[in-house]
Amino acid sequence: MGISTSLVYLIGLPFAGAAILLLGGRRTDKWGHLLATALSGSSFAVGVYHLIQMVNRPAEMRPISQKLFEWISVGSFNVDAGLLLDQLSICFVLLITGVGTLIHIYSIAYMSEDRDRRRFFAYLNLFIAAMLLLVLGDSYLSLYVGWEGVGLASYLLIGFWNQKPAYATASKKAFVMNRVGDMGLSLAIMIAFATMGTVSFAGVAEQAHHTSEAALTAMGIMLLVAAAGKSAQFPLQAWLGDAMAGPTPVSALIHAATMVTAGVYLITRSNFVFDAAPTAQLLVVIVGAITLIFGALIGTAKDDIKKALAASTMSQIGYMILATGLGPIGYAFAIMHLITHGFFKAGMFLGAGSVMHGMNDEVNMRKFGALRHFMPITFITFGIGYLAILGVPPFAGFYSKDMIIESAFNSGGMQAIFLGSLTLIGAAITAFYMTRVMILTFAGTKRWDEGVEPHESPWLMWFPMAVLAVGSVTSGYLLYHDKALYKWLSPLFEDHGEHEELLKPIVVSALALTMVAIGVTIAVYKYLRENVDSVAPVDVSWITKFVRKDLMQDQFNEKFFMRPGQLLTKALVTTEDVVVDGSVRGVARMAIGSGSGLRGLQNGFVRSYAALILVGALTLIAAIWVVVS
Amino acid sequence: MDASNYLYISALLFTIGAVGVVVRRNAIVVFMCIELMLNAANLSFVTFSRINGNLDGQVMAFFTMVVAACEVVVGLAIIVAIYRSRRSASVDDASLLKR
Numbered sequence: 158m159g160i161s162t163s164l165v166y167l168i169g170l171p172f173a174g175a176a177i178l179l180l181g182g183r184r185t186d187k188w189g190h191l192l193a194t195a196l197s198g199s200s201f202a203v204g205v206y207h208l209i210q211m212v213n214r215p216a217e218m219r220p221i222s223q224k225l226f227e228w229i230s231v232g233s234f235n236v237d238a239g240l241l242l243d244q245l246s247i248c249f250v251l252l253i254t255g256v257g258t259l260i261h262i263y264s265i266a267y268m269s270e271d272r273d274r275r276r277f278f279a280y281l282n283l284f285i286a287a288m289l290l291l292v293l294g295d296s297y298l299s300l301y302v303g304w305e306g307v308g309l310a311s312y313l314l315i316g317f318w319n320q321k322p323a324y325a326t327a328s329k330k331a332f333v334m335n336r337v338g339d340m341g342l343s344l345a346i347m348i349a350f351a352t353m354g355t356v357s358f359a360g361v362a363e364q365a366h367h368t369s370e371a372a373l374t375a376m377g378i379m380l381l382v383a384a385a386g387k388s389a390q391f392p393l394q395a396w397l398g399d400a401m402a403g404p405t406p407v408s409a410l411i412h413a414a415t416m417v418t419a420g421v422y423l424i425t426r427s428n429f430v431f432d433a434a435p436t437a438q439l440l441v442v443i444v445g446a447i448t449l450i451f452g453a454l455i456g457t458a459k460d461d462i463k464k465a466l467a468a469s470t471m472s473q474i475g476y477m478i479l480a481t482g483l484g485p486i487g488y489a490f491a492i493m494h495l496i497t498h499g500f501f502k503a504g505m506f507l508g509a510g511s512v513m514h515g516m517n518d519e520v521n522m523r524k525f526g527a528l529r530h531f532m533p534i535t536f537i538t539f540g541i542g543y544l545a546i547l548g549v550p551p552f553a554g555f556y557s558k559d560m561i562i563e564s565a566f567n568s569g570g571m572q573a574i575f576l577g578s579l580t581l582i583g584a585a586i587t588a589f590y591m592t593r594v595m596i597l598t599f600a601g602t603k604r605w606d607e608g609v610e611p612h613e614s615p616w617l618m619w620f621p622m623a624v625l626a627v628g629s630v631t632s633g634y635l636l637y638h639d640k641a642l643y644k645w646l647s648p649l650f651e652d653h654g655e656h657e658e659l660l661k662p663i664v665v666s667a668l669a670l671t672m673v674a675i676g677v678t679i680a681v682y683k684y685l686r687e688n689v690d691s692v693a694p695v696d697v698s699w700i701t702k703f704v705r706k707d708l709m710q711d712q713f714n715e716k717f718f719m720r721p722g723q724l725l726t727k728a729l730v731t732t733e734d735v736v737v738d739g740s741v742r743g744v745a746r747m748a749i750g751s752g753s754g755l756r757g758l759q760n761g762f763v764r765s766y767a768a769l770i771l772v773g774a775l776t777l778i779a780a781i782w783v784v785v786s
Numbered sequence: 787m788d789a790s791n792y793l794y795i796s797a798l799l800f801t802i803g804a805v806g807v808v809v810r811r812n813a814i815v816v817f818m819c820i821e822l823m824l825n826a827a828n829l830s831f832v833t834f835s836r837i838n839g840n841l842d843g844q845v846m847a848f849f850t851m852v853v854a855a856c857e858v859v860v861g862l863a864i865i866v867a868i869y870r871s872r873r874s875a876s877v878d879d880a881s882l883l884k885r
Contacts, residue, residue: 761881763816768808 164223164240166203167250168293170196172286178279186275190268193278194261197285201254208247216648219244222295229298236356241295244645248492249292249415249422252499256414257285259621263507264406266617267514277317277404284310288415292422296357297346300423304342304387307416308335314411315403327399334396338386342423345379348372362429370434377430377437381444384420388474391447395710397471398455401463405510408463413470413506414499421474421495424481425488428650432484441482442572446579449475451708453586457593458704460693461520462509465594466502469546472583473498479576480561483568485650489643490560496642497553497632501545504625508539511618512598515611522597523691524606529599531611534619536599538626543595545629547588547673553633555666558584560637563665577660581672588676596684604691792833800826813865813875820861824854 174196178189185192211219220243228238242250261281268274287306294300312335316328349356352372353364365373384390389397400412411417424431424441431438452472459465477494480487513520515532529536545552548559562584566577605611613619636642660668693705703709758769799822806819828847835843869875 763877763880764808764811771804771808 163203163206164221164242164293165225167200167207167254168240168286168289170200170203171282171289175279175283175286178275178282183275189275190261190265190278193282194258194265196282197254197258197261200285200289201251201258204247204250204254207242208251211242211244211247219648233354234350236296236298238299239295239357240293240299241358242293243649245422245425245492245649246292248496248642248646250289252496253285253288253292253415256499256503256625257281257288257410259624260406260410260503260507263409263510263618263621264404266615267406267510268404273317277314280310280313280317281406281410284314284411284416288419291419295359297342297349297361298356300426301342301346304383304419305339307411307419308332308339308387311335311400311411311416314407315400317404317407318402321402324402327396327402331396331400334393335386338383338393341379341382341386345376345383348376348379352376358426361427365429365433368433373430373434374436377427377434378440380423380427380430381437381441384423384441384478385444386420387423388417388420388478389448389471390420390444390475390478391451394448394451394471395707395714397467398459398464398707401461401467405463405506405513408467409503409506409510412467414503417470417474418477418495418499421477421481421491424478425491428481428485428488431482432651438482438484442479442576443482445475445477445479445482446576447475448472449479449583450579450586451475453583453590454704455707456590457586458701459590460523460597462512462522462525462594462598463506463520465522465590466506466509469587469591470498470502472587473502473546476558476561476580476583479580480564483564486564486567487561488650489646490557490564492646493633493636493642494554494557494561496636497545497557497629500625500628500632501542501553504622504629505539505542505546507618507622507625508535508542511535511614511622512539512611514614514618516605517609519606519609522594523689523693524604525598526601526604526689527599528611532613534613535622538619538622539599540595541626541629543591545633546591547677548584548669549673550666550670551630551634553629553631556633556637559662559666559669562669563660563662566660566665577665581668584669585672585676588673589680592677592680593684596680597689600685601689604689789833789837792829792836796826796829796833798826799823799829811876811878813868813877816877817858817861817865821854821858824850 171193174193178185178193181189211221220241222239222241225238225240227235229236261278264274264277264281268277271277284307287303287310289303291300291303291307294303312328312332315331316325319325319328346356349361352368353361355361355364382393385393397412397417401408403412431441449472452468452470452475456465456468456472459468473494477491477498480491480494509520512525512528512532512535515528515535516525519525541552545554548554562577562580565580566573568576697705706712758765803819803822803826806822807816810816810819828850831843831847831850833843835841835847865875868880872879
């Protein structure tokens with residue numbers, strides 16, 4: 158087994174798990190979850206093996222690729238199904254399999270009461286396989302297969318409890334909104350093929366220099382649409398909140414740590430396109446900036462703990478997208494924030510799941526309170542994640558988020574000040590709503606429903622949380638120290654040299670920490686000093702009402718996309734009914750009508766037939782006579 | 787004598803035959819009227835043969851006679867068969883094929 162051939166095992170192991178559990182049916186109920194966890198873990202082991210191999214090779218030898226088979230061969234269009242493992246994909250491979258395995262372990266306990274636990278693990282394995290294919294594909298087409306695969310897994314897992322109609326609707330909403338993004342990706346692939354004649358990453362990277370900027374801009378915008386759909390970025394963000402209908406481990410794995418970051422991966426992977434298309438790059442920055450504020454604002458008004466975290470995910474991915482839009486100075490920091498975010502956000506989601514586990518599946522934070530005494534481990538791990546997302550040194554978020562704020566300030570021109578300020582405001586709002594979550598859940602007074610007896614979760618659940626908490630503390634420093642991740646990734650990106658430094662790093666850190674302190678102070682003042690009602694107050698300002706309704710995102714979509722879409726469909730149905738069906742039915746009616754009209758002639762009397770023949774012959778003769786003379 | 791007179795006679799005979807087919811009910815009379823029309827046509831053939839000075843028309847008349855003879859055999863047989871089964875030689879009575 159060569160190094161490269163074993164790439165297949167990365168994807169193959171979890172995929173085999175999904176196949177065995179789905180095809181094996183109820184027979185595998187007893188040991189299915191263990192097999193799935195073991196396969197996910199062994200995939201992680203293969204990933205670690207590759208990382209060690211890769212570190213030991215010199216920088217230019219690090220990427221390895223493997224051709225699997227000739228996929229499409231039509232005339233001049235050739236696509237090989239191949240895998241590519243380079244410095245960027247290995248980060249994702251380890252994040253996906255590592256966090257994925259931890260969440261498998263967590264789910265063993267979390268889903269133990271569910272009679273469909275085997276099916277749940279099958280879907281989880283399917284997701285891991287698809288996500289690995291997404292990051293390991295060596296062409297946009299291979300990526301597309303993985304892209305659709307994770308969409309499918311996400312759909313299946315959001316609607317895992319689809320016996321509740323609201324959950325089934327949520328999964329459908331996620332699927333449909335993702336389709337909009339998928340359409341962007343397929344259009345981007347078509348543009349790449351039409352203008353460059355290739356869809357492999359290497360081919361497009363090579364051709365990008367000789368391709369017109371207009372084509373690259375179009376492709377970049379389509380890739381951005383794809384990224385926005387998958388990563389819940391503005392204007393396709395509305396599905397993420399509802400996606401929290403899925404079991405909490407799913408929210409942690411798919412809708413916080415991995416799948417929703419696929420958009421960041423796509424843009425980073427397509428850096429050669431965006432570097433050559435400044436307009437598309439600017440749009441990426443705008444989308445990221447809007448989303449990071451948008452998500453943070455939604456987070457301030459959510460009482461559902463999972464939805465608050467989902468809004469936070471949206472906002473944090475906004476940071477990453479913004480960083481990728483900044484070009485070569487941002488890519489490495491986007492990936493760094495992605496990894497640290499994977500740790501702390503997955504950890505917090507698992508913490509939320511642990512709280513729900515102890516509180517009879519209650520998600521309303523107004524019915525929590527004072528839980529730190531009853532769930533100390535959950536409190537500590539969640540608290541570490543909280544400090545990490547705030548960006549308090551030395552936790553992970555401090556390094557990764559500060560780097561993004563710093564590169565926003567250093568991106569040059571007027572936009573730098575604007576973007577930098579936005580990221581700072583975002584940091585303040587983040588501090589506010591995350592403190593709110595902490596206070597409502599773990600501090601203050603008990604506001605529980607009757608009969609609820611909170612208790613700490615079993616070790617199978619708190620162990621993954623603890624591991625993720627350790628990651629939330631250490632990952633930032635490890636990746637930042639000596640510019641480790643930046644140097645690791647830099648061979649993949651074209652660096653345009655040093656950038657002017659608008660603000661010194663220490664100033665940026667000080668500013669960010671000040672903003673965080675302001676956010677925390679407001680939240681403490683508002684929620685800790687006053688008693689919180691267990692029912693959300695109704696007499697609130699219009700701004701609060703507006704934010705509570707998710708800034709009208711659903712209403713907007715309904716008014717501007719759903720209703721016109723329905724009208725269009727109705728118009729098309731009517732057109733089909735009247736014009737197409739109408740003409741078909743008209744022909745039939747004409748045939749029937751003329752037939753029944755002519756039937757009267759067929760009266761059975763020989764003499765009338767003879768008379769008709771005579772009249773016909775005479776008419777014919779008369780006609781000929783008229784024509785001839 | 788002008789040959790076109792024969793054509794007038796031919797037209798007259800044909801008209802008598804055609805009117806007979808349309809107005810008479812008795813199958814035998816209808817049948818005779820058909821024969822009359824056939825022979826009117828024969829007369830035209832022969833006349834044109836004479837006018838144009840070639841024998842094609844005369845040959846055609848012989849063919850018509852042969853065919854007419856065959857037709858008489860079949861037609862009379864049908865009429866007799868109908869008469870036997872329905873006790874009537876009226877063509878209007880044999881109108882069962884409508885609808």
